[in-house]
Every structure is written in structure tokens, then in C-alpha cells.
Amino acid sequence: MTSENMDFDVAIIGAGVVGCAIAREMRRRDLRVAVLERELDVGRGNSSRNSGVLHGGFTYKPGSLRARICIEGNHGFDAVAEELGVPFRRTGKVVVGFSEDDMRSLERFKAVGEANGARGLAIVDGARLRELDPSARGEFALHSPDSGILDPMAYTLALAKNAALNGAEFFFDREVFGAVRRGELWELFARTGAGARDAEIFRTRWVVNASGLGAAKISAMLGIPGYTIRGFKGEYFVLDKKAGAALRMPVYPAPDQKGGFATHATPTVDGNVLIGPDSYIVEDFSDFSTTSARMAGLVRDGLKMFDEVKPEHYIRNFAGIRAKRVDPATGEVLDFVCEAPEHAPGVINLVGIESPGLTGALPLARRACALLAGREDTRPNASFDPRLRGSDRIAGTRFAAADDAGRSAMIARDPDHGEIVCRCENVTKAEVLAAIRGPLGARTVDGVKTRTRATMGRCQGGYCQTRIADILARELGLEPSEVLLGKKGSNLFVGSVRP
Amino acid sequence: MKSEKKAVVVIGAGPAGLAAAVALKKLGVEDLVVLEREDAPGGILRQCIHDGFGLTRFGESLSGPEYAGRFVDEAAKLGVDFRTGASVIGLDAGRRVTVATREGLVTYEAEAVILAMGCRERTRGALAIPGSRPSGVYTAGVAQAYMNLHNRMVGRRAVILGSGDIGMIMARRLTLEGAAVEGVYEILPHASGLPRNVAQCLDDFGIPLRLSHTVVDLRGSSRLESVTVARVDENLIPIPGTGREIPCDTLILSVGLIPENELSLQAGVALHPRTRGPLVDEFFRTSVEGIFAAGNVLQVHDLVDFVSLEAENLARAVARHLAGSLPAGGGIEVRAGEGVGYVLPARVGGKEDFTLSLRARRPDRDVALRISHGERIIKTIKFRRVLPAEMLRVQVRAADLAPSAAGSESRRPEPLEVSLTC
Ligand SMILES: Cc1cc2nc3c(=O)[nH]c(=O)nc-3n(C[C@H](O)[C@H](O)[C@H](O)COP(=O)(O)OP(=O)(O)OC[C@H]3O[C@@H](n4cnc5c(N)ncnc54)[C@H](O)[C@@H]3O)c2cc1C
Ligand SMILES: Cc1cc2nc3c(=O)[nH]c(=O)nc-3n(C[C@H](O)[C@H](O)[C@H](O)COP(=O)(O)OP(=O)(O)OC[C@H]3O[C@@H](n4cnc5c(N)ncnc54)[C@H](O)[C@@H]3O)c2cc1C
Numbered sequence: 014m015t016s017e018n019m020d021f022d023v024a025i026i027g028a029g030v031v032g033c034a035i036a037r038e039m040r041r042r043d044l045r046v047a048v049l050e051r052e053l054d055v056g057r058g059n060s061s062r063n064s065g066v067l068h069g070g071f072t073y074k075p076g077s078l079r080a081r082i083c084i085e086g087n088h089g090f091d092a093v094a095e096e097l098g099v100p101f102r103r104t105g106k107v108v109v110g111f112s113e114d115d116m117r118s119l120e121r122f123k124a125v126g127e128a129n130g131a132r133g134l135a136i137v138d139g140a141r142l143r144e145l146d147p148s149a150r151g152e153f154a155l156h157s158p159d160s161g162i163l164d165p166m167a168y169t170l171a172l173a174k175n176a177a178l179n180g181a182e183f184f185f186d187r188e189v190f191g192a193v194r195r196g197e198l199w200e201l202f203a204r205t206g207a208g209a210r211d212a213e214i215f216r217t218r219w220v221v222n223a224s225g226l227g228a229a230k231i232s233a234m235l236g237i238p239g240y241t242i243r244g245f246k247g248e249y250f251v252l253d254k255k256a257g258a259a260l261r262m263p264v265y266p267a268p269d270q271k272g273g274f275a276t277h278a279t280p281t282v283d284g285n286v287l288i289g290p291d292s293y294i295v296e297d298f299s300d301f302s303t304t305s306a307r308m309a310g311l312v313r314d315g316l317k318m319f320d321e322v323k324p325e326h327y328i329r330n331f332a333g334i335r336a337k338r339v340d341p342a343t344g345e346v347l348d349f350v351c352e353a354p355e356h357a358p359g360v361i362n363l364v365g366i367e368s369p370g371l372t373g374a375l376p377l378a379r380r381a382c383a384l385l386a387g388r389e390d391t392r393p394n395a396s397f398d399p400r401l402r403g404s405d406r407i408a409g410t411r412f413a414a415a416d417d418a419g420r421s422a423m424i425a426r427d428p429d430h431g432e433i434v435c436r437c438e439n440v441t442k443a444e445v446l447a448a449i450r451g452p453l454g455a456r457t458v459d460g461v462k463t464r465t466r467a468t469m470g471r472c473q474g475g476y477c478q479t480r481i482a483d484i485l486a487r488e489l490g491l492e493p494s495e496v497l498l499g500k501k502g503s504n505l506f507v508g509s510v511r512p
Numbered sequence: 513m514k515s516e517k518k519a520v521v522v523i524g525a526g527p528a529g530l531a532a533a534v535a536l537k538k539l540g541v542e543d544l545v546v547l548e549r550e551d552a553p554g555g556i557l558r559q560c561i562h563d564g565f566g567l568t569r570f571g572e573s574l575s576g577p578e579y580a581g582r583f584v585d586e587a588a589k590l591g592v593d594f595r596t597g598a599s600v601i602g603l604d605a606g607r608r609v610t611v612a613t614r615e616g617l618v619t620y621e622a623e624a625v626i627l628a629m630g631c632r633e634r635t636r637g638a639l640a641i642p643g644s645r646p647s648g649v650y651t652a653g654v655a656q657a658y659m660n661l662h663n664r665m666v667g668r669r670a671v672i673l674g675s676g677d678i679g680m681i682m683a684r685r686l687t688l689e690g691a692a693v694e695g696v697y698e699i700l701p702h703a704s705g706l707p708r709n710v711a712q713c714l715d716d717f718g719i720p721l722r723l724s725h726t727v728v729d730l731r732g733s734s735r736l737e738s739v740t741v742a743r744v745d746e747n748l749i750p751i752p753g754t755g756r757e758i759p760c761d762t763l764i765l766s767v768g769l770i771p772e773n774e775l776s777l778q779a780g781v782a783l784h785p786r787t788r789g790p791l792v793d794e795f796f797r798t799s800v801e802g803i804f805a806a807g808n809v810l811q812v813h814d815l816v817d818f819v820s821l822e823a824e825n826l827a828r829a830v831a832r833h834l835a836g837s838l839p840a841g842g843g844i845e846v847r848a849g850e851g852v853g854y855v856l857p858a859r860v861g862g863k864e865d866f867t868l869s870l871r872a873r874r875p876d877r878d879v880a881l882r883i884s885h886g887e888r889i890i891k892t893i894k895f896r897r898v899l900p901a902e903m904l905r906v907q908v909r910a911a912d913l914a915p916s917a918a919g920s921e922s923r924r925p926e927p928l929e930v931s932l933t934c
Contacts, residue, residue, distance in 0.1 A: 327638050329636075330637065331645070417602075424613075424614070428615070436599065439601060472633070475653065482662075497647070502734030504647060506664040507666070509663050
């Protein structure tokens with residue numbers, strides 16, 4: 014079956030942090046915007062599979078797009094975090110060293126960073142290093158005070174919600190598999206529904222390729238062949254908040270010969286610790302599984318950086334796949350691409366958006382919009398509101414983060430705050446309901462998880478998953494077999510025990 | 513915010529909290545409240561619809577809800593004050609208990625706090641099991657809750673990792689509901705649950721128990737499609753080349769229980785390195801004045817009958833604490849010697865008789881349990897067989913302790929040591 018969908022000015026393929034940022038920026042203008050995403054929610058790709066570091070911009074080649082969007086994104090982050098209520102802390106970061114070789118690398122970084130416009134970089138001695146982070150080992154370090162940590166999922170969601178509240182239309186379960194240029198328009202074919210042959214056509218004047226790992230394929234589909242994406246997988250351990258108390262800021266070892274960073278320890282805004290990522294090439298871009306050999310490596314290397322890499326603190330493992338654009342002949346990693354070439358009319362193409370794509374998502378989005386504005390006149394959207402409000406803001410609104418007086422007030426306002434659904438993270442029923450009922454509401458257990466943190470604590474849903482599954486079924490009118498963990502087909506149940 | 517004074521606040525209305533409350537009432541402690549986050553009392557027993565509970569205590573085989581029901585009825589008769597839908601979210605060393613309810617946040621200032629929060633299950637993440645992250649992976653207790661409390665069927669073809677009691681009970685439950693259970697895989701060379709469960713839940717249903725095996729990979733990006741199991745060596749490391757992929761849509765984990773210790777830690781209660789529950793003395797006193805603990809929050813029990821018993825002993829101590837008649841904390845350390853996994857209490861005063869509970873480190877035959885104090889062996893008990901799955905309980909008479917320890921306060925008293933050897 015094929016159904017047709019309305020006409021859009023802009024259709025964005027991919028609802029990762031980049032696609033969501035572009036949707037929001039595009040809605041500053043009077044444009045009809047669609048976001049097409051194959052998963053059932055935003056940010057299910059690499060945007061939720063990374064270190065959550067707001068990078069300082071001292072490792073990227075001066076003048077590169079990567080370097081520029083990183084610095085711009087870093088310096089501008091306070092503003093967008095404030096507008097959207099995204100949990101974020103400018104913790105600073107240290108890259109520690111032991112040897113003369115290390116010192117030379119750190120000095121090189123400092124020079125590169127300064128050329129890029131990074132602020133406040135300093136080589137500090139061991140004493141100052143221990144003052145900055147008592148858990149850090151090393152004789153000396155490069156300190157980047159501008160680096161920070163943010164909640165990548167919250168950021169992606171906040172951008173998406175704000176875009177949606179400003180009128181961008183999100184279409185989930187739409188995998189774009191074909192594109193045809195007809196006159197002045199693009200027709201995009203998207204797979205949807207249960208049957209593999211169900212397709213929907215989206216007609217649009219502009220297509221934005223923000224498909225992350227799919228970027229080379231989509232790019233070729235849109236008439237820009239020749240890009241190669243190589244997937245570099247990185248695995249992580251998530252450690253308990255009990256371990257988190259010991260770490261104040263990301264602590265990286267000085268880079269190895271190839272210039273890559275080995276396994277490091279990164280605190281999260283919620284107080285956990287990430288150990289990882291490592292790096293190895295993979296062929297299958299949809300396989301985010303973790304492997305025993307790599308996990309053993311993470312523990313071995315992680316222990317060199319952080320004492321608390323202990324089994325009693327293990328909460329979970331996950332993996333991301335860096336979408337690096339490479340020269341297929343030499344394997345050399347190439348710069349980010351953000352382009353609208355003449356020979357591919359109506360296409361804005363983003364390729365190779367690996368790290369620091371999270372840090373630089375907004376600057377990339379601005380550039381994508383500027384490319385469109387360079388081709389045609391657009392009117393501003395007078396009713397655009399850059400702010401999120403109320404419980405759509407995460408920073409400062411969570412029950413868990415409130416003090417007793419604040420919690421009392423929340424329960425008085427809404428007694429559903431008096432029911433704790435997730436005991437590890439103190440998430441209330443009111444928060445779960447808001448996650449489901451709010452803009453771009455959660456449709457799956459993972460959707461509730463990424464919006465509220467329920468199931469993310471040390472019991473991993475042992476207490477709350479049953480409750481969340483019940484609330485989802487009730488709110489969305491689902492049969493037992495329709496309650497999903499996250500992906501299409503990820504049903505939690507095969508039916509009822511008794512009719 | 514409302515604040516109330518209470519003689520005793522009990523956190524958790526599972527078998528431990530219920531038995532403690534009932535016993536305290538009978539001992540004349542009236543100013544008591546039991547806080548329970550669920551809608552109903554009963555604790556984990558609410559979802560244990562199989563029978564086998566109460567054989568020791570009542571001499572008959574009850575289901576979990578029936579067993580809990582006896583205590584709930586008695587508590588109701590005695591007029592125990594229950595608050596359900598009340599999650600304790602804060603506890604400090606000054607015994608301020610903060611509770612979230614639909615009516616608001618309530619604070620109790622208690623003379624004595626009883627920790628009876630039970631335990632939680634170890635998860636896939638805690639074991640760092642590699643592979644993909646599909647749906648269909650459940651801890652045994654969660655699967656049990658889904659099936660028995662929520663009427664949700666979790667899968668059609670299951671593999672069970674870990675031979676804990678709940679895992680074996682779920683193997684039987686799934687089989688009875690028409691699912692195929694491919695096997696129970698246990699990393700240790702022996703079952704970790706009770707022999708009666710191996711017999712009644714696995715053998716009777718022809719479900720294979722594969723020892724020295726573990727799960728090394730999961731496949732399926734949406735719903736689980738298969739797991740790979742492999743044999744492990746004596747260091748519990750998977751042996752390359754022994755992997756076998758088993759198609760299944762469900763993986764049930766029964767890989768251990770951990771005391772629910774978030775509140776204990778908030779209050780600054782010191783934990784036992786092995787049980788991960790509070791360190792207590794023979795009066796169930798934790799390291800924080802006025803905070804007591806019993807039941808699964810203290811040590812994971814295999815039989816609920818002993819949970820009730822433990823909580824009743826605790827209640828007597830709490831009543832004496834309120835009356836100011838408990839002796840000062842004891843200085844005799846109790847150590848787990850050879851063959852013993854752990855022993856509780858961790859220290860005793862030794863002026864009154866007490867009970868030790870302990871677990872064997874490994875299954876063994878014809879062993880002697882020896883309790884020595886200093887140079888002297890004060891008790892020897894022979895066992896035909898010991899299993900880590902079965903908690904051992906031993907009475908110790910104060911009169912048997914070496915006089916130097918019970919008597920003089922000046923010297924550091926000698927430790928008590930418990931061993932299980934041939
Ligand atoms: C291990 C790792 C660590 C990282 N650490 C950091 C860090 O600390 N700081 C930082 O700034 N950056 C970091 N990054 C980089 C950052 O995560 C990415 O650059 C960023 O998330 C990219 O966002 P995106 O929207 O381009 O891609 P994605 O988040 O992958 O989104 C692409 C979306 O497109 C969808 N899609 C793909 N094909 C199709 C199709 N055909 N039809 C419909 N939808 C489609 C996908 O489902 C996906 O949702 C890290 C990356 C990795 C892998
Ligand atoms: C899944 C499972 C199956 C078992 N099967 C058997 C069996 O077949 N036979 C047998 O003899 N024994 C069995 N046992 C052992 C026995 O039933 C348990 O040891 C016993 O239930 C422990 O009692 P408890 O009161 O310590 O803990 P629980 O029964 O776990 O009760 C603890 C209570 O505290 C509440 N609570 C926790 N934290 C808070 C808080 N912050 N605020 C308010 N309330 C809180 C919980 O909701 C719960 O109701 C089983 C145990 C488990 C875990």
C-alpha cells in the first residue's frame with residue numbers, strides 16, 4: 014500500500030541531535046518542516062550513545078568545520094541550555110600525562126586549541142591536577158575549563174520538543190528508502206507499518222540529510238555520490254552513582270601514537286560515570302551490541318584511569334558507532350560536510366558528523382539553514398518561541414532534584430507526584446504521565462526512560478518497569494502484546510497469562 | 513511539611529516488617545507505624561503464588577499470599593497502623609524518616625527505625641552480559657510479577673540463567689503456562705537454589721540443569737532471538753569453542769539478590785562486605801544508634817519462616833531499646849572462618865544467648881561446624897551435607913563463651929570464629 018503525504022518546504026531525514034536542531038532552526042523561518050525518522054522516537058541512534066561531553070575544541074585541525082562548530086557550540090551552550098532547560102555543567106576537563114611524549118602532545122593540543130579559539134587552556138602540574146580532580150592520576154595535565162558535560166538525550170529531546178511546539182511535524186517509523194526528483198520537488202519514499210512493502214510518499218522542496226550513519230547512502234540517493242562512512246564502534250560501562258561521587262570532571266589519558274584517546278572516565282550530569290569508549294571498525298551500522306572481549310578491555314584500561322571500575326558498580330553497558338567520513342583509498346578521516354551543492358538542487362547534505370557532533374549540533378543547524386536562506390528568501394516565523402516551559406524543561410523541574418519543600422509543593426500541586434514509580438531515581442507517576450502526555454510523548458518503555466530516567470538506576474527497572482508498562486498500556490490503550498520496550502517489534506509480552 | 517513523632521517506624525510491610533510490627537504490638541509498643549510503598553502489605557510474597565511457605569512455622573504448606581495473609585490479619589486485629597502507597601525516600605542518622613504519599617510529604621521523627629525493605633535482584637548490567645539489547649530479558653522476580661500480579665505472559669521459549677530459587681520457580685511456572693523452557697544454565701558447579709526446587713521445579717518437568725555454563729551472547733535487535741551459552745572453566749571463564757546458540761524469545765536471570773540498601777546508606781549505616789546488608793549485632797542494631805534491620809534487607813533468606821522469626825527477635829530487642837534495657841553494644845567480633853561464606857551477627861556482646869545465621873561457602877558432605885572462641889572450641893555440630901542455598905542457624909549460649917571475653921572489658925575481647933570443615 015502506498016499513501017501520500019502533504020507537501021513540505023523542508024523534510025529532514027533523521028531525528029538525532031543534528032536533525033532535531035535543524036528542525037528547530039528551520040522553524041525560526043516560515044517554513045513547513047517535517048522530520049522523518051525510522052525509529053519510534055528521537056535520538057535512538059548515536060545521539061543517545063555517546064559520552065555527553067561538551068568538547069573544548071583543542072584536538073581538531075584549525076580552520077576545519079569540526080573545529081569551528083565545536084568552539085561555537087561550546088561557547089553558545091549556556092544560552093541554549095537555559096532556553097530549553099537542559100541539564101549541563103561546565104565541569105572542565107583534564108587530559109593527563111606521565112611522560113615527555115605526553116607533555117609534547119598536551120602542548121600541541123594547547124596550541125591547536127588556542128588557534129581554534131578555545132579559552133583558558135593551561136598545562137597544570139600534579140598538585141593542581143589533584144586539586145581539580147582528586148581521583149585523577151598523572152604527573153601533569155592539560156586543563157580545559159570550558160569543557161563540560163550535558164545530558165545528550167535530554168538535549169536531543171528538548172530540541173525536538175521545542176521544534177514540535179513551534180510546528181515542526183515529526184513522523185516516526187518512517188525509513189526513507191528512495192528519493193525521486195519531480196520538477197521542483199523531491200518525493201521521498203518511506204517504509205512504515207508492519208508490512209515491509211507499506212510506503213508513504215513525502216513531497217518536499219528541500220531535503221536535509223541528517224541521517225548519521227546512513228548519511229553516505231542517503232547522500233547518494235539524493236544525487237551526491239562518492240562519500241564513504243566508516244563505522245568506529247565504541248563501547249561503554251555505566252557505573253553506579255556511588256562511584257560517581259569520586260569523579261568531578263572528564264579525565265582523559267594523553268593520546269596514543271595515532272592521536273586517539275584511550276578509554277577514559279566521564280561523569281554524567283546525573284552523577285553516574287561512563288567508562289569508555291574504545292574504538293574499533295565495524296561493518297554493520299545497526300549492531301550496537303557489546304562484546305565480552307571489548308568489555309574486558311574497558312575494565313583493564315578503565316582501571317588505569319579510575320579506581321572505581323568495580324563489578325559492584327556496574328549498571329549497564331552500551332555502544333555507539335562513530336560515523337566517520339573517510340578517504341576510502343587511504344582511510345584518512347575527513348572533515349564534517351555541510352553542503353548544498355548546485356548539482357543537487359533542493360538538498361542540504363550533512364555527512365561524517367561524528368564527535369563533536371553533539372557539541373556542534375546547533376552551529377551545524379545554523380549553517381544548514383543559512384544554506385537554504387542563501388538560495389531563497391524566507392519570511393521569519395513571528396510566533397517562534399525558543400523556550401521550553403514547565404515540565405518540558407528538565408533542569409530544575411525533576412522531583413528527584415527538588416528539596417523537601419519543593420517536593421511538598423509538587424505533591425500539593427499534583428498528588429501523582431506523591432507516587433514514586435522509580436525508586437532508584439525517584440521518578441514520580443506525574444513525571445511518567447507527563448512524559449507520555451507531553452509534546453512528542455513517549456510511546457515505549459525506553460521513551461519513558463529517556464524522558465524521566467525511570468529504569469536507569471541500579472535496579473534497571475526491577476521495581477518500575479512493571480508500573481511503566483501498565484501506565485503506558487492504560488494511557489495509550491494498548492493490548493499487552495503491543496507494549497514495546499523501544500524498537501518496532503520489541504514487544505515486552507506475548508499476550509496475557511489468562512484470558 | 514507534616515512532621516510526627518513516633519516510637520517506632522517500620523520501613524516495609526513484607527514478612528519482616530509485618531512480623532516485627534505484630535510482635536511489637538504484642539509486647540505493648542503502641543506508638544508504631546508501618547510504611548509500605550506498594551498498595552498492599554505482603555512484600556515479595558504477594559507474587560509468590562506457589563506453595564511451600566510456612567512448613568516450619570505453621571507446619572503446613574501455604575502459598576506466599578496465604579502466609580503473608582496470616583500476619584496481615586493478625587496485624588489488623590491488633591490495630592497496627594499501616595500506611596500503604598507510602599515510599600520512604602529519606603532516612604538520616606537522626607532517625608528522620610521522609611515519606612512520599614499522595615497526601616503529601618510526611619516526616620517522622622522516630623525513637624527506633626526498623627529497616628525491613630527486603631532485597632532487589634541483580635541485573636544483566638551488574639553481570640555485564642554482552643550482546644544486543646532486545647526486549648525479552650527479565651530478572652526472575654520481574655517476570656514473576658508480570659505473570660502473577662499483572663497477567664502478562666512474558667514469552668514462549670525461555671532460557672534461564674542462574675539456578676536461584678526464583679529462576680527455578682519461574683522455569684516451572686513458564687512450563688505450566690505452555691512456554692518451552694530450554695534449560696537452566698548455572699555458572700557454578702552446583703545449583704545455587706534449594707534442592708527441593710531442583711527436584712520439584714526442574715526434574716519433575718524434565719527441564720535440564722546445566723552446571724558450569726553461562727550466557728556469553730544475546731542476539732536480536734528488537735525482541736530476543738537467541739542466546740549463546742558456553743561452558744566455563746574452574747575460574748568461571750567461558751571456554752572458547754564451547755559456545756552453543758539456543759533460539760529463544762526470553763532470557764530469565766536468576767543471578768542473585770542484594771539487600772535494598774539505599775536508605776541504609778543514606779543514614780550512614782555500615783554494610784557487611786559479603787551480605788551487602790547492614791552490619792548488626794545480636795540485637796539487630798546497625799552501626800547507627802536506634803536503627804535496626806531484619807529480613808532480606810539484612811541477609812537474603814531462602815525460607816520466609818526464618819524471616820518472621822528473625823523479625824520477632826528484632827522486635828524484642830527494639831522493645832527493650834525503647835525501655836532502655838538493652839545492654840551496650842558488644843565488642844566480640846564474629847568471623848567467618850574456613851568453609852563459611854558469611855556469618856551474622858557481625859559482633860556480639862556475648863552476655864546473653866544468641867543465634868548465628870550463616871551460609872556454607874560451597875556444597876560439602878560430612879562436615880563439622882565449629883565455633884571457636886579464642887583457643888577454645890565452644891560448639892561442634894556435624895552435618896551430613898551443607899549447601900550454600902540453605903541458611904544454617906545455630907544457637908550460642910553466653911555461658912559457653914570464654915570468660916575473658918564476656919568478663920573483662922579492659923582487653924580487646926577475642927573474636928568468635930565459625931568454620932565448616934571435615
Ligand atoms: C562513542 C561516541 C562518543 C561520542 N562522544 C561525543 C561527545 O562526548 N561529545 C560530542 O559532542 N559528540 C560526541 N559524539 C558524537 C555525537 O554523538 C554525534 O556526532 C551526534 O550524535 C550525531 O548526531 P546525528 O543526529 O547526526 O546522528 P544520529 O543521532 O545517529 O541520528 C541519525 C538518525 O537518523 C536516522 N536515520 C538513519 N537513516 C535513516 C533513514 N533512511 N530514514 C529515516 N531515518 C534514518 C537514525 O535512526 C537516527 O535516529 C560521540 C559519538 C560516539 C559514537
Ligand atoms: C522473588 C522471591 C521469591 C521467593 N520465594 C520464596 C519461596 O518460594 N519460599 C520461601 O520460603 N521463601 C521465598 N523467598 C524468600 C522470602 O519470601 C523472603 O525472604 C521474604 O519475603 C523476605 O521478607 P522481607 O520482609 O525481608 O522482604 P520483602 O518481602 O521484600 O518485603 C519488603 C517490603 O518493603 C517494602 N519497601 C522497600 N523499600 C521501601 C521504601 N523505601 N518505602 C516503603 N516500603 C518499602 C517493599 O515494597 C516490600 O513490600 C522468596 C524471595 C524472593 C525475593
